[in-house]
Amino acid sequence: MAKDPIRVLVTGAAGQIGYALVPMIARGVMLGADQPVILHMLDIPPAAESLNGVKMELVDAAFPLLKGVVATTDVVEACTGVNIAVMVGGFPRKEGMERKDVMSKNVSIYKAQASALEKHAAANCKVLVVANPANTNALILKEFAPSIPEKNISCLTRLDHNRALGQISERLNVQVCDVKNVIIWGNHSSTQYPDVNHATVKAPGGDTPVRQLVADDDWLNGEFITTVQQRGAAIIKARKLSSALSAASAACDHIRDWVLGTPEGTFVSMGVYSDGSYNVPPGLIYSFPVTCRDGKWSIVQGLSIDEFSRKKLDATAEELSEEKALAYSCLS
Ligand code: NAD
Numbered sequence: 106m107a108k109d110p111i112r113v114l115v116t117g118a119a120g121q122i123g124y125a126l127v128p129m130i131a132r133g134v135m136l137g138a139d140q141p142v143i144l145h146m147l148d149i150p151p152a153a154e155s156l157n158g159v160k161m162e163l164v165d166a167a168f169p170l171l172k173g174v175v176a177t178t179d180v181v182e183a184c185t186g187v188n189i190a191v192m193v194g195g196f197p198r199k200e201g202m203e204r205k206d207v208m209s210k211n212v213s214i215y216k217a218q219a220s221a222l223e224k225h226a227a228a229n230c231k232v233l234v235v236a237n238p239a240n241t242n243a244l245i246l247k248e249f250a251p252s253i254p255e256k257n258i259s260c261l262t263r264l265d266h267n268r269a270l271g272q273i274s275e276r277l278n279v280q281v282c283d284v285k286n287v288i289i290w291g292n293h294s295s296t297q298y299p300d301v302n303h304a305t306v307k308a309p310g311g312d313t314p315v316r317q318l319v320a321d322d323d324w325l326n327g328e329f330i331t332t333v334q335q336r337g338a339a340i341i342k343a344r345k346l347s348s349a350l351s352a353a354s355a356a357c358d359h360i361r362d363w364v365l366g367t368p369e370g371t372f373v374s375m376g377v378y379s380d381g382s383y384n385v386p387p388g389l390i391y392s393f394p395v396t397c398r399d400g401k402w403s404i405v406q407g408l409s410i411d412e413f414s415r416k417k418l419d420a421t422a423e424e425l426s427e428e429k430a431l432a433y434s435c436l437s
């Protein structure tokens with residue numbers, strides 16, 4: 106029997122990530138090839154005409170799974186009845202800007218949209234915040250939507266996770282799908298810590314640690330980390346625009362694994378509300394290694410953290426605490 110459609114909200118849908126993301130959702134990349142969807146697309150009035158153009162293209166693409174499109178500049182209409190909310194709307198970072206520069210513009214948007222989601226989304230709506238500063242926008246959304254369970258609010262660090270997989274695959278000349286269990290700890294910013302200490306590569310004799318295969322600690326502890334940390338800035342420098350196709354693809358990966366589950370023995374990175382695991386201060390949205398089952402994520406417990414890693418976990422937590430304070434000062 107055909108499944109009931111799932112309503113998926115994309116905010117900022119007339120923007121460049123939105124333009125890459127909505128066809129992926131309509132093709133089943135996010136929720137599966139047998140899952141019908143109804144797309145809700147929100148943007149602001151100056152982008153209304155362009156948003157309508159995206160709707161026209163969705164109709165023209167004749168996606169079999171797409172059962173309806175709501176394109177609106179009304180946040181209440183956009184949020185009503187949605188089961189999944191992908192929050193992309195906001196102002197992107199331009200060349201030379203730090204995430205903190207976009208803070209004041211974006212946190213006030215997330216405060217306002219928190220209330221709309223809380224009042225009008227479906228019960229148990231899962232929320233993914235993509236817009237920067239992603240962790241802090243998600244935290245503000247959580248704080249101003251107190252009736253949405255904190256387990257349902259997350260931010261995107263899967264792009265950083267995928268970038269780390271990509272770097273290891275290129276270095277070792279192996280298939281990216283054979284690399285797993287890298288971890289992004291902390292903030293979706295240049296203080297994030299891409300950690301390969303638990304990562305492996307599939308080989309005929311069994312999974313082999315990345316550290317054993319790369320055997321160049323200077324690269325793993327230096328250039329690899331900075332390349333992943335700075336990849337967003339490198340894309341902006343090259344394209345004069347921030348990443349879009351890779352961000353859209355990572356958003357699909359994030360929601361797909363959250364809803365449908367992570368493969369056995371595999372963990373992924375998600376920005377989630379800290380419960381104090383790994384001595385990360387509670388009260389922050391922090392990227393952890395997680396596994397997902399039955400629509401719920403759990404932080405992977407018991408991984409060893411060496412002294413080098415500890416310092417990096419603490420540094421990115423420190424930055425998030427500062428961002429949280431700055432966000433509140435922007436809202437007051
Ligand atoms: P964009 O400027 O192309 O699109 C953003 C869209 O949001 C625009 O259409 C704009 O009109 C809309 N918008 C602005 N205010 C809004 C509001 N209040 N409600 C609804 N829509 C609103 O930007 P983009 O390149 O698509 O990037 C979107 C965001 O995602 C940026 O904040 C960017 O920094 C961030 N980003 C995050 C990641 C990640 O991995 N977390 C990766 C890439 C980009």
Ligand code: LMR
Nearest residue numbers: 198237336337338347348
């Ligand atoms: C990215 O990681 O590509 C985006 O978050 C863009 C940015 O602002 O770095």
